[in-house]
Amino acid sequence: MIEVPNVKEIATGQASGKIILMGEHAVVYGEPAIAMPFSATQVTAVIRRSQEDFLDSAYFTGPLTQVPQSLNNLKELIYMLRQDFAAPPLLCTITSTIPAERGMGSSAAVAVAVTRAFLAWQQVEETPAGLLHYVNQSEKIAHGNPSGIDAAATSGTEPILFERDKPFHAFPLKLDGCLIVADTGVKGKTRDTVRDVASLMTTNPQQAQRAIQQLGDLTRQAKEAISANQARYLGLLMNEAHTLLQSLSVSDPTLDQLVQVARRNNALGAKLTGGGRGGCMIALATDAHNAAIIANQLENAGAAATWIQRLGYTPAVPVSL
Known part of the structure; x- marks a missing residue:
């Protein structure tokens, strides 16, 4: 458990959507694919202290204990963060322009935005490894055995070349258009x-x-x-x-x-x-x-x-x- 005495009154975190540019389906068979952040769609999470853990979103508004099964990954993410940082109850407000179940990384982007908002609220420096740790835990609950590419793409700024069982490789976006x-x-x-x-x-x-x-x-x-x-x-x-x-x-x-x-x-x-x-x-x-x-x-x-x-x-x- 990490003791963090200073808590901001309110904090915000953001994440982008993602698209697969090339290589979908082939990546299942060991070929490369390219994913890239798509910042024209975004998620914003706002966290503030509350009397009880409470979620305010387009899909559900109410106590965190009552969220539907489809949002269980988000509930568990918030509980995990609160436990690890000994944080008080919170109100998490989420707004998103990323359509769900369209292959644009909606669940990962929500986890990225919430984790960033929480770390900012606790005044803890965000690191790529720390961020991806929490996001990937949330994605495991949501999807069972995710590749991690959604978490990396929705939290990054560059295209990513990825192949099965190999490290992700980010590269510069040098393309006019x-x-x-x-x-x-x-x-x-x-x-x-x-x-x-x-x-x-x-x-x-x-x-x-x-x-x-x-x-x-x-x-x-x-x-x-x-x-x-x-x-x-x-x-x-x-x-x-x-x-x-x-x-x-x-x-x-x-x-x-x-x-x-x-x-x-x-x-x-x-x-x-x-x-x-x-x-x-x-x-x-x-x-x-x-x-x-x-x-x-x-x-x-x-x-x-x-x-x-x-x-x-x-x-x-x-x-x-």
Whole structure:
């Protein structure tokens, strides 16, 4: 137990969303993938002292003891932090623009924001290792055996190359352009698509393994394109990746339609992101003006919401429409 006598009256913590830029599904089979923070969507947590532990959020407002099972990871995170720092009861207020169950790291981002707010409240210096310790504990409760990539991406400022059983590798974002994320409005079906890709690896191993290997190659090329500020080349790689993901049966008509709308409106490239069959798609644009046009057309085509992030900055900058 850590004794911390000084407690601020109120403290705030923030975290960004995250997207998988390249390599989804292939990463399950040992190929690399790239995740990156997406700061156009964010979570903010505010902590202050209270008579009892109390949560105020869009999903639940009330005593922490009464939170639904779906928020058990957040309840346990707060109890863990309070115990480790001998902290008094608290009121935690959470606001978020990250859609849940869309592959954008919502649960990890909430844990990052809450942990940052708590450490600031206790006037304890935040360290990357300390932050990730608590966030990963929360993610284990939420997801069982998480890779840790959501925790790293939602708390960081740079793209991350990751491979199974290897350390994460962050690298600079040196790319001029804008990234658009569009929400289909449908929860992603990651478990179904992972299962179906595994089935395809058994029933048609030659086709499936070739697609997986090609996705890995595209991811490696994408890292080089980002590092060399080659936005147009990255767009072409994204298009190829979507075609391969279609061949693995992880896309669906809604995602394919939004991808085509983005391309018809001069996106450099577009593809699904995350588990597929719902969730989100991403598109790359040359600048904020073109990104706004693409986002508008995506919403006209049925996207539930869109967000734009200007790239080439550290951290990347959200764009207001």
